[in-house]
Each structure stands twice: as C-alpha cells, then as structure tokens.
Amino acid sequence: MTVYEILRVLADGKFHSGEELGQALGVSRTAVWKHLQKLDDLGLEAESVKGRGYRIEGGVDLLDAEVIWKALPADIKPLLSVLDVFPDIGSTNHFLMSEKTGSGEVCLAERQSSGRGRRGRLWVSPFARNIYLSVSWSFNGGAQALEGLSLAIGVAVIKALEGLSVVGLSLKWPNDIYYHGVKLGGVLLEMSGDVSGDCRVVTGIGLNVNMPVIAAEAIDQGWVDIYAVAGRPIERNEIVVALLSKLLPLLAGYSDAGFNDYRQQWLSYDAFKGRSVRLLSADNVVRGVAAGVDESGALLLQTEQGLKSFSGGEVSLRAET
Numbered sequence: 071m072t073v074y075e076i077l078r079v080l081a082d083g084k085f086h087s088g089e090e091l092g093q094a095l096g097v098s099r100t101a102v103w104k105h106l107q108k109l110d111d112l113g114l115e116a117e118s119v120k121g122r123g124y125r126i127e128g129g130v131d132l133l134d135a136e137v138i139w140k141a142l143p144a145d146i147k148p149l150l151s152v153l154d155v156f157p158d159i160g161s162t163n164h165f166l167m168s169e170k171t172g173s174g175e176v177c178l179a180e181r182q183s184s185g186r187g188r189r190g191r192l193w194v195s196p197f198a199r200n201i202y203l204s205v206s207w208s209f210n211g212g213a214q215a216l217e218g219l220s221l222a223i224g225v226a227v228i229k230a231l232e233g234l235s236v237v238g239l240s241l242k243w244p245n246d247i248y249y250h251g252v253k254l255g256g257v258l259l260e261m262s263g264d265v266s267g268d269c270r271v272v273t274g275i276g277l278n279v280n281m282p283v284i285a286a287e288a289i290d291q292g293w294v295d296i297y298a299v300a301g302r303p304i305e306r307n308e309i310v311v312a313l314l315s316k317l318l319p320l321l322a323g324y325s326d327a328g329f330n331d332y333r334q335q336w337l338s339y340d341a342f343k344g345r346s347v348r349l350l351s352a353d354n355v356v357r358g359v360a361a362g363v364d365e366s367g368a369l370l371l372q373t374e375q376g377l378k379s380f381s382g383g384e385v386s387l388r389a390e391t
C-alpha cells in the first residue's frame with residue numbers, strides 16, 4: 071500500500087474511519103495511521119475526529135487517467151496511444167525522452183521532483199495542484215519542418231484554456247503563457263534523433279492551476295494560477311482533456327500545416343508587441359522594439375541597426391522598465 075492509495079479514498083473530502091480505510095486497502099489500522107503521517111510530505115493534512123475517522127478538508131483534486139480518457143472527444147482518442155499518470159516522478163519530459171519512442175504517448179504527474187524549465191531552470195511542481203503534462207510525437211522531415219512548433223503549442227494551450235472560459239491570456243516569445251504581465255505556464259520542447267531526418271519531440275507543458283503560496287516562494291518571477299484567472303476552481307482532469315484535445319491534432323498535423331497556420335494567432339496573443347525590450351543571452355544584450363515573429367517563429371526586433379530576427383535558444387526577453 072502507498073500513501074497515494076489512501077489518498078485516492080480521502081480525495082472526496084469525506085470522513086473515512088481507520089477501519090474502513092484499512093479494509094479497503096487490505097492493511098491494519100496502525101498501517102493506515104502510519105501512512106497518513108506521510109501526507110505531510112505532500113503538503114496535505116488529514117484531520118482526525120474521534121468517532122468519525124479521517125478526512126482531508128476540502129478534498130484533493132487528483133488526476134485520473136480513466137476520467138480523462140472517457141471525456142476525450144471520439145476524434146481525439148485515436149491520436150492517444152498511452153496515457154500514464156504518476157503520483158511522483160522526476161520529470162514527465164525526462165520520462166518520455168528516456169522511456170518512450172513513438173507518437174501520442176502522454177505522461178502526467180501529480181508531482182515532479184526535478185521538473186525542468188527552460189534555460190536549465192527548475193520547474194516548481196508541488197503535489198496535486200498544477201498540470202505537468204508531456205506528449206511524445208515522432209516526425210520525419212527533420213527539424214526544419216518543426217520550425218515554429220513551440221510557438222504553435224503556446225497558441226494551442228491558450229485556445230484550450232479559452233474553451234474553459236479562462237480568458238485574457240497572452241504569449242511571451244517564444245511560448246510563455248502570460249496573464250497581465252505574470253506567468254501562468256510554460257512550454258519546454260526537447261528533441262531527439264536526426265535533425266535532418268526522423269526525429270522525436272517531447273512537448274512538456276507546465277501550468278499553474280492552484281499553486282500553494284508556500285511552494286510559490288521558490289518561483290523567481292511574477293506568477294499567477296488558473297483559479298485566480300478564472301475566478302473559480304476548475305478540475306485538473308478537465309484542463310488536461312481540453313489541452314490534449316488541442317495538442318494532439320496540432321502535433322498530428324504539424325508536418326503538413328507548419329507555423330503558417332498559427333502565426334496570425336500567435337501575433338494576436340503577443341504580450342510584448344510594440345514594447346521596448348531587451349533580449350538577453352549568455353554574453354549579449356540586444357535592445358529594440360518587439361515587432362512580432364516571422365514565418366519561422368523567430369522574434370523580430372526593430373533595433374537601431376534595423377529589423378533583426380532572433381531564433382530560439384538560450385535567450386530571455388525582458389520588458390524595458
């Protein structure tokens with residue numbers, strides 16, 4: 071028995087006696103009690119009331135592969151080949167990069183101990199509060215056919231959230247999901263294989279849904295979560311269904327469609343358009359006015375030396391203050 075199994079019973083927020091929990095999980099009441107102590111590590115607390123048992127006040131919004139699968143539209147299901155949900159993992163991107171090889175393989179986790187962000191940063195990934203989702207897809211036609219893919223993913227994430235009435239979102243180049251100048255989520259693409267032939271892309275998406283303030287202390291920039299933007303709670307399973315319903319068709323059709331189909335939409339969500347910015351790389355700073363993106367997804371900056379384009383990589387965009 072794991073603490074996660076107990077949690078699946080207590081997730082409903084109702085009281086369950088030690089005896090009932092022990093019977094449901096085939097262990098003694100003492101074993102139940104010992105496991106309940108481990109909830110602390112997950113940032114959860116079980117209330118214990120004499121004569122009534124244990125409960126987690128307010129319940130826990132757990133991910134459920136079956137619920138997600140059932141809710142996916144019929145035309146999306148054939149695009150999904152594997153749906154794994156882990157209670158705890160290092161990184162969903164790393165799992166797919168090292169364990170899977172094909173298309174339509176999806177990995178979700180309740181918590182990541184080494185969540186990867188862009189530019190080598192750690193992605194803060196507390197238990198059962200946010201979305202940590204990765205999708206693997208194989209392409210042929212090489213890296214060139216994938217130009218702009220990470221930007222298109224950003225558009226798909228916003229469209230998915232708009233479908234749930236989470237509105238007012240924008241994109242910070244290349245693919246940060248923003249809301250009024252603070253970060254709601256990010257996208258990390260990792261590639262393996264032959265850059266000029268058959269390759270595989272793992273798309274990782276991290277979205278703050280109901281971020282605990284204590285965990286957020288480790289975030290080194292302004293942030294917001296979906297509960298705050300929407301002004302209401304939204305179940306994470308529902309968010310995952312909305313995301314997969316946009317992402318899987320995008321990945322399946324990207325070799326044919328390319329960035330052209332997404333560029334205008336990206337521009338309509340551009341958070342920095344017309345603003346004075348700095349583009350930082352390890353050894354350089356370029357100043358200019360943000361002028362959208364070109365057909366390949368490269369950032370356009372109007373600089374003193376004229377219009378310049380900048381492709382992805384280890385760069386960071388900042389507004390001039």
Ligand code: BTN
Pocket residue numbers: 160161162163164182184185186187188189191193201202203204246255256257258273274275276277
């Ligand atoms: C960024 O820095 O903006 C990108 C963050 C990407 C985080 C997600 S969470 C799911 C997937 N697994 C990871 O380890 N990282 C990505």
